[in-house]
Amino acid sequence: MASLGVRRMNQPLGIRVCCCRICTCINFGFVLSPGGLLKLMQLGLATLCEGLLIRYGVPYADSIGQALTSFLATTGHCFTTTGILLLCYCFSDKSYGLIRQSLFETLFHGLASCMYFSSASYMGFACVVWLHPQFLVRPGFWAYPAMTAAYYMGYAAGLLHAIDAYLSFNLFSPDELNYATT
Structure with missing residues (x-):
């Protein structure tokens, strides 16, 4: 079975323009593979969460408290690492073969999933306890719906990272563990 995201040998690299190809290093x-689309969705959700947190959450940081800081740190770190992995995989098939099946990818996505679930839960608690009462009495208070959308997207991002952790665990070679013990 071909692993997800690996380029087939008969599939040329780059962009076809008339009779030649350009950008063959990409x-x-x-x-466009399932693994690449998964990474793009992770980046998209992290970007949307970060934008909502900065636009609507930062002005009410004194009300939200550490839930905002936790969620901002989670989205920032996961966006950066996922972006670096996507760039590596786009520019190097060898990187994909080495990193994707390594313990790093499995641990990163597992940890990212746990971080998203915990920070989204904390943000959900902060929304219900501190932002919802303000939403009920202040007209035009958009922080509550925006933070609610952000923590729902945080759960979705956690699920995507959990799926990616599972897929990379399936590619993980247990021979590496045996090699380390000999």
Whole structure:
């Protein structure tokens, strides 16, 4: 079975323009593969969460408290690492073969999933306890719906990272563990 996201040998790299190919150093095949689309969705959700947190959450940071800081740190770190992985995989098939099946990818996505679930839960608690009462009495108080949307997207991002952790665990080679003990 071919692993997700690996370029087939007969699939050329780059962009076809008339009779030639340009940008052959970029593997656009990976971006359009299930693994690449999963990474793009992770980046998209992290971007949306970060934007909502900064636009609507930061002005009410004194009300939300550490839930905002926790969620901002989670989205920022996960966005950065996922972006670096996506760039590596787009520019190098060898990187995909080495990193994707390594313990790093499995641990990163597992940890990212746990971080998203915990920070989204904390944000949900903060929304219900501190923002919802203000939403009921202040007209035009958009922080509550925006933070609610952010923590729902945080749960979705946690689920995507959990799926990615599972897929990378399936590619993980247990021979590496045996090699380390000999």
